[in-house]
Amino acid sequence: MPASALEALLTRTVAALVGDASDVRFGVAVSGGPDSMALLDGAARAFPGRVEAATVDHGLREASAAEAAMVSDWCAAKAIPHVTLHPHGAVRGNVQSWARAQRYALLDGWRAERGLDWLMTAHHADDQLETLLMRLNRGAGVGGLAGVRARQGFVLRPLLAVRKADLLDHVRSQGLPFVDDPSNSDPRFDRASLRAALAGVDWIDVAAAGRSAAALAESEEALDWAVDGLEAAHVVMDGAGIALQRIDLPRELLRRLVLRMMRRLDPAVAMPRGDALDRALAAARDGGKVSLGRFTLKGGEQWTLHLAPPRRWQ
Secondary structure: HHHHHHHHHHHHHHHHHOOOOOOOOOEEEEOOHHHHHHHHHHHHHHHOOOOOEEEOOOOOOOOHHHHHHHHHOOOOOOOOOEEEOHHHHHHOOOOOHHHHHHHHHHHHHHHHHOOOOEEEEEEEHHHHHHHHHHHHOOOOOHHHHHHOOOOOOEEOOOEEEOOOOHHHHHHHHHOOOOOHHHHHHHOOOOHHHHHHHHOOOOOOOOOHHHHHHHHHHHHHHHHHHHOOOOOHHHOOOOOOOEEOOOOOOOOHHHHHHHHHHHHHHOOOOOOOOOHHHHHHHHHHOOEEEEEOOOOOEEEOOOOEEEEOEEEEEE
8 A cells, every 4th residue: 555545544534533623633542463554654643743653562472572662663764753552460361362462551551641632552344354354253232243343432543445365465565663463463462373273264354244244233322322322211210229110122222231230230240141131031021030140030010130248149
């Protein structure tokens, strides 16, 4: 992708996501891979003097410190402020999930500390396709199949319409330094295995899949808007529990309302899987009473949700 084309795309896409960006300052998450280096180079061209960069070194590979130093050196040569961030504490649970949580927490803290308005990440069209297929394989609904969002909180992902090959072409044509993370091709990871399987597939229209994800994201926003109004009108506290006073609704709206009721009673609760929630909704529609993790859901003319006694879920 020519530098002028990438610059124009970022200018246009960011304006569509945030409106007037004439005085906006951006942080860019840069791992040192070709995708993030292309994003950093393009952002620096599109928004000169208003871009800073950060690299999260998880310390999981021997080469990670050198990779962060490579990004730092390039930024210094371009007069772009850069910092390397390090997670706190040891790895816990799934390595990739831990790394992702640490990365976003560190980057958001850095963004706030530096007074940056937005954080850009280099997710691209191929990432979007992989995400859609992985979630489809897990039985995801509208929210999951909306894929990677172009704007989420303070995070912007302006490259979702760009193929990885075009980003690689950009870094090579511009002579940008970059590294390849070996975990991207490690078959132990689901995404890497899927990526390898897709490498020989030429019948999937990646751009069309991205448009589908964007359409589903808009549908998700519309559903959330509708549920906001239903929750305000028909969900009330009921003693120590909470009640849904209108139940003549499509199942998807009932599902979302019950999940919101659960969060209001216990914001830290782990949400139930879709099949468990669907069984509970069916029982409530029949006027029954069913356990749902830490909760008891009771049907009838209105549905009530209570925290179950501790002995029921400890």
